[in-house]
Amino acid sequence: MAKKRQTKRYEYLDSLEINKESFIREDASIGLICMNSPNDPKPSIKIKDGRIVEMDGKKEEDFDVIDKFIARYSIDISIAEEAMAIDSTEFARRMVDINVPRSEIVKYAGGMTPAKVCEIVTQLNAVEMMMAMQKIRARRTPGNQGHVCNRKEDPALLAADTAIAAAMGFQEIETTLTVARMAPSTALGVLIGSQIGQSGCLTQCAVEEGVELEQGMRGFTTYAETLSVYGTEEVYRQGDDLPWSKMFLTAAYCSRGIKNRFTSGGGSECLMGYPEGKSMLYLEARCIASIRGAGCQGIQNGGIDCVYFSNALPMSQINTMAENIIVAMWDLECASGCDGFWSGSYQRNTSHMIPWMITGTDYIHSGVGTIHVRDNNFGGSGFNLHDLDNEIAIQRDFRVDCALRSIDEDEWLEIRRKAAKAMQILCEQLDFPTYTDEEIEKVIFADSSDDIERNPADNIAIVETIEKNHITLIDVIKAFAKAGEMELANLFLELMKKKLSGDLLQTAAMYDRNFQILSAINNGNDYEGPGTGYRVDGDRWEEIKEVRQIIDEEDMRKLEPDPSLPHIEVKLTDVGPAAQGTDPNEVIVGLSPAFAGDINVTLANMTDGDILYEVLAGIEEEGMKYRIVRVENEIDLGMIAKKCSMLSGSGIAVCMQAKGTTVIHQKDLTNLNNLELLPMAPLITLPNYRSAGKNAAMYAKGETPEPIVLDWNYDTLVAKTRAFPKVVVMNQVEKHACHPDKDMTEVSAEFVK
Numbered sequence: 001m002a003k004k005r006q007t008k009r010y011e012y013l014d015s016l017e018i019n020k021e022s023f024i025r026e027d028a029s030i031g032l033i034c035m036n037s038p039n040d041p042k043p044s045i046k047i048k049d050g051r052i053v054e055m056d057g058k059k060e061e062d063f064d065v066i067d068k069f070i071a072r073y074s075i076d077i078s079i080a081e082e083a084m085a086i087d088s089t090e091f092a093r094r095m096v097d098i099n100v101p102r103s104e105i106v107k108y109a110g111g112m113t114p115a116k117v118c119e120i121v122t123q124l125n126a127v128e129m130m131m132a133m134q135k136i137r138a139r140r141t142p143g144n145q146g147h148v149c150n151r152k153e154d155p156a157l158l159a160a161d162t163a164i165a166a167a168m169g170f171q172e173i174e175t176t177l178t179v180a181r182m183a184p185s186t187a188l189g190v191l192i193g194s195q196i197g198q199s200g201c202l203t204q205c206a207v208e209e210g211v212e213l214e215q216g217m218r219g220f221t222t223y224a225e226t227l228s229v230y231g232t233e234e235v236y237r238q239g240d241d242l243p244w245s246k247m248f249l250t251a252a253y254c255s256r257g258i259k260n261r262f263t264s265g266g267g268s269e270c271l272m273g274y275p276e277g278k279s280m281l282y283l284e285a286r287c288i289a290s291i292r293g294a295g296c297q298g299i300q301n302g303g304i305d306c307v308y309f310s311n312a313l314p315m316s317q318i319n320t321m322a323e324n325i326i327v328a329m330w331d332l333e334c335a336s337g338c339d340g341f342w343s344g345s346y347q348r349n350t351s352h353m354i355p356w357m358i359t360g361t362d363y364i365h366s367g368v369g370t371i372h373v374r375d376n377n378f379g380g381s382g383f384n385l386h387d388l389d390n391e392i393a394i395q396r397d398f399r400v401d402c403a404l405r406s407i408d409e410d411e412w413l414e415i416r417r418k419a420a421k422a423m424q425i426l427c428e429q430l431d432f433p434t435y436t437d438e439e440i441e442k443v444i445f446a447d448s449s450d451d452i453e454r455n456p457a458d459n460i461a462i463v464e465t466i467e468k469n470h471i472t473l474i475d476v477i478k479a480f481a482k483a484g485e486m487e488l489a490n491l492f493l494e495l496m497k498k499k500l501s502g503d504l505l506q507t508a509a510m511y512d513r514n515f516q517i518l519s520a521i522n523n524g525n526d527y528e529g530p531g532t533g534y535r536v537d538g539d540r541w542e543e544i545k546e547v548r549q550i551i552d553e554e555d556m557r558k559l560e561p562d563p564s565l566p567h568i569e570v571k572l573t574d575v576g577p578a579a580q581g582t583d584p585n586e587v588i589v590g591l592s593p594a595f596a597g598d599i600n601v602t603l604a605n606m607t608d609g610d611i612l613y614e615v616l617a618g619i620e621e622e623g624m625k626y627r628i629v630r631v632e633n634e635i636d637l638g639m640i641a642k643k644c645s646m647l648s649g650s651g652i653a654v655c656m657q658a659k660g661t662t663v664i665h666q667k668d669l670t671n672l673n674n675l676e677l678l679p680m681a682p683l684i685t686l687p688n689y690r691s692a693g694k695n696a697a698m699y700a701k702g703e704t705p706e707p708i709v710l711d712w713n714y715d716t717l718v719a720k721t722r723a724f725p726k727v728v729v730m731n732q733v734e735k736h737a738c739h740p741d742k743d744m745t746e747v748s749a750e751f752v753k
Contacts, residue, residue, distance in 0.1 A: 020722060021343060021722060022722060023312045023725065024550060024728065026313060031278060031280070032270060034313050034316055035318070036279060037279035037282065039276070040118065041115045042057055043056060043112075043115040044084070044113070044115075045084045047081060052072075052075065052080075056115040064232075065236065069243040070286065070290060073247075073295075074290065075110070075112070075289075079108060080112070084112060086108060089123050092120050092128075095124070095136065095325075096124070102524075102525055105329060106136070106331045112329075114285035117329055120329075121325050122322065124325070126318055130355050130359045132325055133361060134527050136328040137334055137360065138334065138507050138508035139333070139508035139519060140518075140524060141401070141523055142361060142402070143171045143362055145368070146173050146174070146368045146369075146370040147174050147378055149177075149186075149371060151709060152449040152452065153178065154449065154452060155185045155189030155192075155423055156420050156440065156452075157189075159189045160416040162192075162197060163415045163416060164193075164407065164416060165193075165197065165370040166194050168406075169198070169404040169405050171198070171200075172510070173194055173204075174206055175203070175205050175377075176205070176206040181463060183205055183215055183463075184218070184466040184471075188466070189423060191222075192426065192476075195492060196419045200513070200514075201511070202259060202511070203223070205221050206378075213249065219472050220473065223259035225261045225263055225300045227250065228262070228263055228264070229287045229290045230269060231268075231278070231282075231286040232274050238273075238274065243293065247294040259505065260296060261335065262294070263299070263301075264287040265284065265302065265320075266283065266284040267309060270728065280306075280319060284323050291332065297506070298508060299335070300335040301327050301335065301337060302356075303320040303337050303340060304339065304340060305340060307337070307341075307342050308340060308342075309727060324336045324337070324361065328361075331507065333362045333507055333508035333520075334361050335362060335366040337366050338352060339378075339381050341721050342382050352382065357391070357394065357395070358398055368388065369383065371448065372447070372448045373717060374448060375448050380712055380716075380720075388404070391404060392405070413444060416444045420435075420440045421440060422485070422488055423435065425479075425485060426479055429479035430471060430476075432461065433458035439452070473492060477496070504517075506520065506522075507519060551725060551729055553733050553736075559599070561601050562606070567606070567610055568609040568752065569600075570607070570609030570749050570752075571750045571752070572591075573747060574747055576746055577744070578629045578743075581650075585624050585625050585649070585700070586700075587625070587648060587650060587654060587693075587697055587700050588629050588654075590643070590654070592630075592631065593632055593734055594658040594734045595608050597658075598658075598733050599659065599734070603682040604682050604685070606660070610689075611689045612628075612656070612749060615654055615696075618693020618696075618697065619694070620693075621694055629745065629747070630745045632742035632743060632744065633740050633741075635738065638672055639671055642671040644665070648700075650700035652675075653667075654695075657734070659726075659730045660682075661678065662681075662692050663678070664677075664696045666699065675699055676692070676695060691708050695707070
């Protein structure tokens with residue numbers, strides 16, 4: 001924590017980006033350990049009558065749901081006993097030995113358990129992992145993925161920006177939304193731009209899984225990668241579905257020729273509070289095994305959304321590398337992460353990506369933000385528009401292929417014009433609200449969504465027309481043909497034909513610029529390539545781990561709000577058990593266990609009193625009533641919101657964690673679906689909180705308010721990154737404030753300004 005310095009030198013050092021980071025000590029008992037937890041099981045397997053009856057020290061009768069799935073679907077029992085008998089150090093050496101072919105590594109790895117592959121990869125240092133990945137990744141030719149979004153979710157701008165990203169070489173383009181109902185028009189805009197920029201460029205729209213599948217079945221997307229899995233049974237219970245339902249979803253995509261892979265990444269179980277004392281790597285190995293068993297061709301891995309806090313632990317980088325190595329060992333496509341904002345330090349952020357840029361993976365990035373951070377609805381990426389020219393130069397410096405190329409301004413404008421005009425033509429032919437020539441010109445020359453002008457109602461009307469008329473890719477092809485745009489019609493007809501061929505279901509499949517499939521089948525990795533070396537160990541390792549930026553729970557309890565601003569304190573008093581509401585004019589305001597108690601300051605340096613006061617004021621401004629309810633036995637905001645909305649007389653609840661994260665929920669929605677979510681507490685302002693109260697009240701009245709959209713920029717991304725280690729520690733404080741024997745308590749609030 002910051003303190004007054006006695007010397008100018010330390011005052012200067014504290015001003016550096018690295019010393020604004022927070023780090024966390026390892027604590028295996030609560031899963032705060034990247035690799036080699038003392039609670040990780042030892043590798044073992046026993047097979048009887050063609051059935052696995054023991055795995056990693058656990059007997060069949062003690063298997064949890066994940067063990068059962070892995071034992072039944074993930075492990076090749078024909079080779080398992082032989083594979084498990086191989087010495088782990090010996091197998092690690094085979095992985096980096098140029099005389100041992102990839103096929104041998106994949107063959108024996110297929111018979112290994114999660115504990116076994118973890119024991120193997122932890123023998124490798126960073127250089128050896130790079131050497132191993134170069135040999136065992138599935139596809140010979142590296143690939144890359146980009147993100148294209150915009151805050152206004154304008155399909156013409158999406159088409160133009162996607163066309164540029166595809167033309168620069170990204171073989172996959174992913175988009176997501178600020179408002180869930182905009183999925184059809186957003187997916188369509190990205191699809192249109194993708195083929196204009198590069199024939200065969202694959203696209204996805206990352207939304208709720210059922211909605212995402214629908215876009216694929218319409219023909220608006222060609223791949224999906226947001227199928228989530230977890231490494232502990234309790235997180236599945238708190239989260240969604242089971243491995244079997246994920247297998248079914250995979251089959252649904254495959255049945256329509258849609259490429260798909262899962263998304264995972266070490267640390268999700270820790271964030272959700274149920275890591276069972278296991279290391280992030282071991283739990284991630286269970287996730288990867290589940291994905292293999294589900295029959296999916298690959299995974300988006302390498303930390304992903306959880307890098308924001310796993311990077312605060314020792315061995316964070318080597319752990320994310322190890323995740324990707326396990327993916328390759330099990331013969332899955334590896335989209336190796338490098339998408340999340342790793343650190344506010346440019347040096348640390350770049351170090352996260354460089355190993356895989358040099359080595360090459362199936363997809364080096366799982367999403368470079370090819371647009372401005374402000375327009376990136378993923379909450380920004382680790383690498384964004386301002387980094388693209390750097391990456392192009394670095395691939396030149398190292399003589400490596402990141403799949404990217406430079407585009408001069410004339411070509412840039414030509415591509416954008418063709419894509420934007422294509423969207424204009426489509427709107428005219430499908431009875432969508434049309435774009436004027438002036439609006440299209442603004443799109444062509446735009447730097448971001450701030451530079452375009454279009455009535456948002458027009459884009460909403462496009463969605464409504466798509467849904468009403470059941471528009472699919474076939475209708476798009478017909479529309480271009482009717483307009484005399486046969487080049488465009490044939491372009492998308494060819495995409496449909498290729499998709500229906502099933503080629504995208506091959507492992508690590510992508511198209512080259514000539515629309516030819518490249519996969520592990522016809523473009524398999526044919527590299528065959530360490531030895532021993534220096535390992536940090538013993539006292540020196542302990543010395544390195546004990547850095548001065550470490551934070552703990554006591555620091556979170558002592559957090560002080562921004563002293564330059566006035567603040568409101570709140571005293572919460574228990575009224576009694578919360579009763580079922582009957583008044584349709586009430587909104588429940590739900591609070592987490594530690595709210596204004598063990599934790600009193602949010603991640604945005606406001607008091608819990610500040611934010612509660614604003615939410616209540618917003619509800620009152622709309623003429624609605626409120627009741628304040630503290631959920632005593634839950635820390636997950638989705639579960640808190642679900643419980644409170646069920647209790648609310650109107651069926652609407654606005655709920656907050658002590659750290660400031662806020663959600664508006666409706667009782668008939670699942671806990672992972674909601675009306676509005678303000679997920680990044682460091683970025684939420686007091687006006688946002690008042691708007692949250694107002695919007696909740698408006699939903700209760702049956703109205704549809706304008707959704708709250710948080711403002712993204714580089715500085716806020718840095719703030720978000722720095723906040724995640726605090727989030728993990730705050731979650732522990734919240735867990736300690738839980739009362740398992742209680743449920744929900746109504747409280748009264750007394751404010752002191």
